Structure formats: structure tokens, C-alpha cells
Amino acid sequence: AHHYAIVPAAGSGSRFGAEMPKQYLSLAGCPLIHHTLAALCRCPAIERVWVVLSPGDRYWPQYDWSALGAKLETVYCGGETRAQSVANGLAAAETAVADDDWVLVHDAARPCVSAAMLDALCRELADDAVGGLLAAPVADTLKRAGEGQRVQATLSRDGLWQAQTPQMFRYGVLRRSLAAFPDVTDEAGAIEAAGYAPRLVRADASNLKVTFPADLALAEMILKSRRE
Numbered sequence: 001a002h003h004y005a006i007v008p009a010a011g012s013g014s015r016f017g018a019e020m021p022k023q024y025l026s027l028a029g030c031p032l033i034h035h036t037l038a039a040l041c042r043c044p045a046i047e048r049v050w051v052v053l054s055p056g057d058r059y060w061p062q063y064d065w066s067a068l069g070a071k072l073e074t075v076y077c078g079g080e081t082r083a084q085s086v087a088n089g090l091a092a093a094e095t096a097v098a099d100d101d102w103v104l105v106h107d108a109a110r111p112c113v114s115a116a117m118l119d120a121l122c123r124e125l126a127d128d129a130v131g132g133l134l135a136a137p138v139a140d141t142l143k144r145a146g147e148g149q150r151v152q153a154t155l156s157r158d159g160l161w162q163a164q165t166p167q168m169f170r171y172g173v174l175r176r177s178l179a180a181f182p183d184v185t186d187e188a189g190a191i192e193a194a195g196y197a198p199r200l201v202r203a204d205a206s207n208l209k210v211t212f213p214a215d216l217a218l219a220e221m222i223l224k225s226r227r228e
């Protein structure tokens, strides 16, 4: 089976609160999303990478993406939600991808995904019937907040993992699951709702999602430490 990637990049970065969507903020010398796409384009197993942009995106054309090579495809079909953007991207890729090909869905806002993580995902799931996702065991103690932001309960973190991306599933199953269960926050959620059990492939906290300003500084440290 072939491997392809879909990168939802049509968000506005409202929690980050910058003047432009966070995927275009400068990170270690180039737009954040350049790092994300470079990691995917460098992965030998991945044959093509679809970037899903917002129909009104006026930032993408302002940069030079030629260093990323010939695997890259841009589609201006982002939707109202992340899941909708992914579903639209899958539809745009339809003529190039077969039902049982693997699709890696990866957040534009995760620029620190490493070659080793991508290798582990593809290798560990190569013979899997369902597919799965990168994830990291929860490290912090979890509290449920109640009235007045007071602790109502301490939850066990036993067996809890934080879902990351890429999430890798078969094209056909993923597309049908997202169509049937559009109110999910990740692909695995749709696959689970459709009755399958995705595999967790262990990664670590360095595959962070840039959500708030502090995450950008952390991402920069992680990328720079890998250059040494």
C-alpha cells in the first residue's frame, strides 16, 4: 500500500492570538508550517502531501515553498472545523489515492514531528488491520474542576495517553468514518465511533502542538537542539 499525507492548515489560531494564523509565524527562520511539511516531504515512505488551506488564505502565496520539492499539493478547501478540513482534503485527493492506501493526517501546528516518529508510525502499523496514531502517556496528575475552580476529583492517569498526530488510517475507512461521525476532534475518534480500535504508537512530548505563545518558544528550542 502507498502512504500519503494530509495536513489540515486552515485554522485561525484563535487561542494563540497572533495577528496571523499561527502556522505562518516565524519559527527558527521560516514559517512554522514549513518545518511540518519538510518533515513529511523528507519521509521516504510518503509519496505525496496535500496541504489543506483556508479558501481565503492570503499568506501561503507570500512564501517560497520550492525547497519542499515535488511531493507537495495545495488545496484551498479548508472547512469550519478541523474534521471538515480533513474530510475536504481527503475528497480532493480522491483520484490519486486507492481505498486501502495509508493516509497520515498531521496537524500543520506540529512542526517538531521527527523522522524517527514517522518511521515508527509507518513501521509499527505496517501490518495492522486498523491503523493508529502517535501518542504519549499522560505525565501530569489530572484534576476535575468543579464549582469556583475547586478540585472536585483527582483522576487516575493509569492507561491514559495524549493523542498526537500523525494519525494513520486506510483512505476508504477514514473517509467513510469522518463522513459518518463529523463531530470528532481527531481521526481516531471517527475510527473508534465506527467500531474499530486504533493502535497507540508511543511518541514523546517533543511532538507538541503549538497552541499558545509559550509553545512557540519550546518548539524553537526542540528544533534547534536537533540541529546540533
Ligand code: CTP
Pocket: 007, 008, 009, 010, 011, 012, 013, 014, 015, 016, 023, 052, 078, 079, 080, 081, 082, 083, 085, 086, 107, 108, 109, 110, 209, 210, 211
Ligand atoms: N485546522 C483546520 N481547519 C479548521 C481548524 C483547524 O485545518 N477549521 C487545523 C489547524 O490549522 C491546525 C490543526 O487543524 O493545524 C489543529 O488545530 P488547532 O491547533 O485547534 O488550530 P486552530 O484551530 O488554528 O487554533 P484555535 O483552535 O486556537 O483557533
Ligand code: MG
Pocket: 011, 082
Ligand atoms: Mg482549533
